[in-house]
Amino acid sequence: MTAERDRLQDANADRAAWRKWGPYLSERQWGTVREDYSANGQAWDYITHDMARSYAYRWGEDGLGGISDEQQLLCLAVGLWNGKDPILKERLFGLSASEGNHGEDVKEVYYYLDNVPTHSYMQMLYKYPQHAFPYNWLVHENDRRNRHDPEFELLDTAIFHDNRYFDVFVEYAKAGPEDLLLQITVHNRGPEGAELHVLPQLWFRNTWAWGKDNYRPELTAHAGAIAVRHRDLADLHLYCDHAPALLFCDNDTNPNRLPNLAPPTETRFYKDGIHEYVVHGAPTVNPAQVGTKAAAHYTLSVAAGGSQTVRVRLAPAGQPTPFADFDEVFKQRRHETDAYYAHMQTELSSPDARNVQRQAFAGMLWSKQYYNYDVAEWLQGDPAFPAPPAQRQHGRNREWKHLNNGDIISMPDKWEYPWYAAWDLAFHCLPLAQLDPWFAKRQLVLLTRDWYMHPNGQLPAYEWNFSDVNPPVHAWATWRVYKMCQKHHNSPGDTEFLSTVFHRLLLNFTWWVNRKDRHGHNIFEGGFLGLDNIGLFDRSAPLPDGTYLEQADGTSWMAMYALNMMRIALELAKTNPVYQDLASKFFEHFLYIAGAMTNMDAEDVDLWDVEDEFYYDALHSPKTGRQFLKTRSLVGLIPLFAVEVLDEEVLQGMPEFMARMNWFLENRPQLASLVSRWREPGHGDTHLLSLLRGHRVKRLLARALDEGEFLSEYGIRSLSRYHQAHPCYLSYDGLDMKVKYEPGEAESDLFGGNSNWRGPIWLPINFLLIESLQRFHHYYGDDFRVEYPTGSGQYSSLLEIADALSTRLAKLFLRDEDGLRPSLGPDKRWQTDPHFRNYVLFHEYFHGDTGQGLGASHQTGWTGLIAKLLAARPSAG
Structure with missing residues (x-):
């Protein structure tokens, strides 16, 4: 102590x-x-x-x-x-x-x-x-x-x-x-x-x-x-x-x-x-x-x-x-x-790694900010001033009059983003839980309180537009923080925290189902989902003439959300059997989403392209019909995130959950075939739930681990480098649109232009991919091997690949054999001056080829995840 x-x-x-x-x-x-x-x-x-x-x-x-x-x-x-x-x-x-x-x-x-x-x-x-x-x-x-x-x-x-x-x-x-x-x-x-x-x-x-x-x-x-x-x-x-x-x-x-x-x-x-x-x-x-x-x-x-x-x-x-x-x-x-x-830092042997991690933690803690905003009072104006213009009553955040914040909150960046963002905050809480579990848990609870969460169940995105839709990662972060704190305290776990957030997220999950599943087909349209300019057009803007978008990432996020909620319910069911019923409900939600993504109900909503063996968004237009938007982006890799592995020991204590699940699988044989591995215990007597069977996992990883596509020396790119020579085009509504690989700053000015998902490396998505590979390995074990890198002739287990990706991300910040940090770029002063070289910046994202830091320079928020990855690397520095 x-x-x-x-x-x-x-x-x-x-x-x-x-x-x-x-x-x-x-x-x-x-x-x-x-x-x-x-x-x-x-x-x-x-x-x-x-x-x-x-x-x-x-x-x-x-x-x-x-x-x-x-x-x-x-x-x-x-x-x-x-x-x-x-x-x-x-x-x-x-x-x-x-x-x-x-x-x-x-x-x-x-x-x-x-x-x-x-x-x-x-x-x-x-x-x-x-x-x-x-x-x-x-x-x-x-x-x-x-x-x-x-x-x-x-x-x-x-x-x-x-x-x-x-x-x-x-x-x-x-x-x-x-x-x-x-x-x-x-x-x-x-x-x-x-x-x-x-x-x-x-x-x-x-x-x-x-x-x-x-x-x-x-x-x-x-x-x-x-x-x-x-x-x-x-x-x-x-x-x-x-x-x-x-x-x-x-x-x-x-x-x-x-x-x-x-x-x-x-x-x-x-x-x-x-x-x-x-x-x-x-x-x-x-x-x-x-x-x-x-x-x-x-x-x-x-x-x-x-x-x-x-x-x-x-x-x-x-x-x-x-x-x-x-x-x-x-x-x-x-x-x-x-x-x-x-x-x-006992696990970190390298002084340089300890220095990087300590500065990452410092940035996380310095980025706490008092955030004060009462939307109703802001819209109404103050008695000492003239009434605000009438237009304000029909403008920004008018639907969030209940929101009244006055708390210490973790910011993405206290200069460039001095306001909280719902999905950023979820990622912040993992490194924060390493430092201060009490504060990390309080942050997750805070966003679900009545004075934050909308009465309809939506979580506030960020102050520029609270109604924008962020990926639903709050349940994932809640479960991860719960498990980290359980390990940290060597205790049974804070089930009061877990149940508090779970009950509030029931409202949020319902909001997603009611608001973002247009036709009730379990295919979701989340909007831009925080991925800014990753697509051909602004995915959060309404489309004309009955046109709509089926989103591979929106649907996958919801599958992941259902599995996260199921896992939390099973944990709570250990002390209260009532939660077994809710666990069953989320298990069924997951299967229906999985069925939609694989066209089990012949509703023409399959998002897997058989020819390319990749997931794409699909555009539905009354004029042109249905077509895939063949952009090889993170949108197609996010289905990997919807994976859960349950130990046999957990299931043995859930008789009601098992009975209902077995009935469902016996009476819905098409859906049961999606989880055919469920009845085949894997490595260590485990059971797998995933959107993907082994074949599709390997096909997606064949692209993700291809250095000519997603795999960079410094992690997974947000867009395949294939699109550098082969841009993706779309003619739509009188406009010609194009997406090409842009490893550095974006040429597109969607969402203000200070954010780019058309090639650079982003820590949060890489982190989720690494965790998913670890979970798949927990089921498949070392016998399930994938070529890494693609085309190399060398095969590795999924755990070895997860470790290798962590090492690539760590290389962004650690000195290389020449004493240089890739994230600091080519300027010699940053790299060699004794009054600069030991100081680290944590950028918003990183150049897809060189690793140079770009965007906001102090976004320790989710880039602070490197603190956790450094500690988890097998060599620990």
Whole structure:
């Protein structure tokens, strides 16, 4: 047991609120749906980066390397100014969706380096140029480039070429649940001394300006510290080492800059007051040293190659010597963090693998965010403002008026995606369960609560459109987290958690059956299913003239969902036999879906193409009839995910389930033939349920493991490389459409263009494929062998192939024989500079041929799955 585990136990038992403070501050609140009160739903234009420093947000806050309490009443973050920039650096800069040539894109260099579940120790690194930050250059050059050009990044400006930059290490340590130490260490990497202004900033989220509650908390100067007075917080002080100047203003919108966005206010010292004072010397800070936003102003002269440190402490009032034990607390927390990860990483022999996994975990934990959004209140508007335009009542999310969120949630990426996404979150929960099982389970329960899940049973997709349809992976994640926690605690398992989610998912499963099975044939039309531009057209858009799409992936996801629910029901039936009936129901659901996919009922809905031996979507049109959309994509591999293997021991304790299942198989012989292997115990006395028999498994894997098709040096591509020379064409509704293999950034601008499933490698789908191969192996054993790679003449078991795929994915992040990390791309600075090469980025997806990271650069969310894959590899690094 480590000290961090002790703190987690205390937090879980409500003995100490170690999770109350954490990295819950967003990295971008501007440009979000929550802050958009426009008539036309143009969120990126309503509040821009330039406006953000002067606008008091309505629903949340953002900052640089920041923390807050769990209700985000009080925030603490870092401000920086190099003496040359036009603005104080208070938040990360990036391009909006319309400015970037491949969609929204953060244009900063920063890393999450360390964190633990109670956030008792955290570290991140921000690299701040000493030259003026090239804001305009980044905007104009990316605007000049088209979709065929690469993105223009900060390093492309050569602003770091002479090492004239600061490494700003931001570290937090907790001496107690509400005793927080912040240390900012600035290293000058340049050849000459340089000056840097460092401003730890403390402020209240604005809860008073909207006409709902006019209570205004207060920050005041008190004996060289900043005193915190808030009715819902403890009596705290921000103690500042070396007596810096204390600056005060108010977290209120500046009506002089943004007259149309500011409510009436009595203050003269607005949100941008500290910025105006530091950068322009304006008289915009309150000489009375009182307000709702404050900063400690340090001016550091840092020698070439040297460093300086700023120390502040947010702690209960009345500390006579707040810095006496400061260094010792940090030393102790760092030691405890090392001990915590040493205990977790015993299976990893490679220091490089341990470093990658630890940074992946750090990103997962830093990406927790306070998410606040009441849709009904947002649509209605606030009493202090004019009523919103009438168009808003017919616009985005109008059908989700029940949704009222105010929780700490795992984000995909706190800059590019600072809002939760249902299927992303399911994947996040697996690595989170390695760290903090309590939090992982709470995340899965949260999305099924009444104030999240729609009354009709739909799970909210994401704030840009809660009604979009994501793959139904919530049951899969629930079962996986349950089993991981069972192993973690060496206990029978948390059946209360399992049954809670299961009962809520009964509603969601019914929603799918009622809403997404157009003709009752058990063939589903899920929409784009989170796979963005993988198809010839937008699969979530309605089709004209009675045309509809039968989706191989939508149908397979539902088969997988039915098996997941059946498996959960069987587990719950161990202590409550009533669940055997529900297990039987989901078994029958699965068989009906399997029958539809194999044309058992002669309804002309088979999605298996006999000629190509692959699954395709099928387009039904009154004019042209039914035709396969012959795109060799992940759509055709997803049927592999619908597989479950049950041990004989489980079935022996389920007499009602077995009786009903046997009756069903005897009276539905056509469907029974789909699971002919069921009555033939496999390796280890197991029983198999799958959409695929052995022949089809081998035929799909023949394509998946072909280096000329799906198999890359770094994992499974999302589209076959076959389509590089042979694009797929479709003439439809007067349009000529094409899909071709695009290993890097997409040429298609479907879904905003910042996401590409036309060739790159995505961690979540690879992870599911690896798990499926492991389950098939659990049944078939080592005798079932497949050529790997296809055409090599070498045959491997499915478990060996799963391990090999894990190794390929790990190669994205680990140094190769030349000391290079493929995911960091060709830039030598990333790969060889001692101040860059040990830091890892976790991208949204990866180039299908080179492995270079693309898309969002800090999407540790589901790319954080690499932390689990590293631990599961047979060589463990």
